Amino acid sequence: MHVEGNPRVLDGVAIAAEIKAEVAQEVAAARTKGYTPGLAVILVGEVPASQIYVRSKVKTCGELGIYSEMLTPPASSTTEELLAMVDALNKRDDIDGILIQLPLPDHVDTNQLLDAVLPEKDVDGFHPINAGRLLSGAAPNEVLAPCTPAGIIEILKRSNIPMSGQRAVVIGRSNIVGKPVASMLINESATVTICHSRTRDLATITREADILVAAIGRPGYVTPEMVRPGATIIDVGINRITTEAEVERFFPGNAKRREGFEKRGSTIVGDVDPAAFAISGAFTPVPGGVGALTIAMLMSNTVKAAKLRRKG
Ligand code: NDP
Secondary structure, three states: OOOOOOOEEOOHHHHHHHHHHHHHHHHHHHHHOOOOOEEEEEOOOOOHHHHHHHHHHHHHHHHHOOEEEEEOOOOOOOHHHHHHHHHHHHHOOOOOEEEEOOOOOOOOOHHHHHHHOOHHHOOOOOOHHHHHHHHOOOOHHHOOOOHHHHHHHHHHHHOOOOOOOOEEEEEOOOOOOHHHHHHHHHHOOOEEEEEOOOOOOHHHHHOOOOEEEEOOOOOOOEOHHHOOOOOEEEEOOOEEEOOHHHHHHHOOOOHHHHHHHHHHOOEEEOOEOHHHHOOOOEEOOOOOOHHHHHHHHHHHHHHHHHHHHHOO
């Protein structure tokens, strides 16, 4: 039972570690069957943030025993050149997953490139075939679902938060987070409402949620008045705040946050005002919540892709 003022913190870092340990075991089992799951990451040009993400993906592959390859074509590459690169990876038997790090340079046709990845190697789960399979209610172990939504479902399942029959409200309708997480919640038998920037009377809807997912991209947008006491809050947002006023508003009296802000000139806040966490039953912190799961789910998808393609 929920005791107000005593919410559970859903620890994404611990859950990610658990998933990675399971993936490492599956990789070891695959090796005994004579194959090593393999991931290719295409990083176009030199975007510093993307370089950091890609390096940590490659590093995690190494830690779990997954074969990985990083391809770094120059920013001047044409769509045709990149399509040829994807085609070559599609044909390779040692590559189970292909990830194209976004964003791509403006002159490249991102959709054409994402659609060129074979659906069975689409470990990002962005291909229309995989999006369609998810919508059609494919079993979780038979579809490559996008990593962030898949991570959200793992957090809920592993924290024993019931989904079946629960009211879930998702704020955000992007193809990367909002829509796929809504599909996955429906597949888990939740009753789902999707809200977005045109939704009227948002707070009335969000207050009905047993599970509230915020994927908006606005710092601290969800305030306590929008939350039913005891609800589970999944905060997907990652927003960098850079002003004293924002730090004071979201983290009053929080010495650790202030120290970090003074050191770096910024700190991260989610789409939920931390004051709203205080009345929840459970919540994912930012950082250390949903974001922590993304790489673990990519690793899990790579092994899943390898198994599905080899039928075991
Ligand atoms: P998008 O910008 O693609 O989508 C944002 C959604 O929020 C849109 O559907 C938009 O509505 C809706 N929205 C915007 N303003 C409002 C408002 N005032 N009221 C209600 N709805 C609103 O973002 P993403 O889905 O890609 O990402 C969302 C957040 O999650 C971001 O903070 C991003 O950084 C973070 N993120 C975190 C990840 C992680 O690993 N933790 C991974 C991916 C994203 P409309 O469609 O009408 O414009």
